[in-house]
Amino acid sequence: MSATPVRRTQEQRRTETIGKLVEATIESIEQVGYHRTSLGEICARSGVSKGGLFRHFGSRLDLIIAAAEEVAARHSAAFDDLRADGVPLGIDDILAFARARIRHETNVVWFEVLVAARTEPDLRERLAPITQSLYEMIEARAVANFEGLGLPEDLVRLAVTSAIHMFDGETIVSYSYPRPEVEAARMKSAVELFTALGKDLAAE
The missing domain is CATH 1.10.357 (Tetracycline Repressor; domain 2)
Incomplete structure (x- = not known):
């Protein structure tokens, strides 16, 4: 009998998404530099859409500061x-x-x-x-x-x-x-x- 999948709470999903975005920002700045770290670059690396990004960060600057x-x-x-x-x-x-x-x-x-x-x-x-x-x-x-x-x-x-x-x-x-x-x-x-x-x- 297979185990029942554990459902993540909304807060857990939020934390995970923010973590992905911050990690992608750090990775991007480290690999391609500050000025080439665009929102598109961050979204591509994190797998989060721009809509998803803006649900947690109001601007690129907010995300840079979080990083x-x-x-x-x-x-x-x-x-x-x-x-x-x-x-x-x-x-x-x-x-x-x-x-x-x-x-x-x-x-x-x-x-x-x-x-x-x-x-x-x-x-x-x-x-x-x-x-x-x-x-x-x-x-x-x-x-x-x-x-x-x-x-x-x-x-x-x-x-x-x-x-x-x-x-x-x-x-x-x-x-x-x-x-x-x-x-x-x-x-x-x-x-x-x-x-x-x-x-x-x-x-x-």
Whole structure:
């Protein structure tokens, strides 16, 4: 006797459709870029009609923002997983993790949207609080990780965001001018610099 099919609720169908649209938007931006990610492209990738899309999102901008929020949420979840056991990480682990997240294919979406926001005021305005929230999360995780070492919180926040910006630039340039040997040397120097800085301050 065959099992009776489980019927999904309206809310479950809604959640599934939104998930398909957001995932298709992320995939499209990552593969063909922000400007070529049209509503038609998103619908084709998701299998959702434009009518279905507009039942959940009022505009392309709304969908782009939902995709940016999802990318930020994935970064946040990755940081939580990294510290799941509560054991503090070393400078080398933190920097290696930060570089890996920045080079992750999903982060390409973040780059694309940030660059587009430079010349699109509406996008810039709506992306600003997501960006702020993401950086505050990263800084808070860094402060918590190095708690007990006596390091000034402001310095920890500055150090981690400086490293992220360094890896952002490195990643973008690497698409057209990859230099793995320089990148390896840069990571080694960064670990040595931050380690020495931490030891000096902890000794004061």
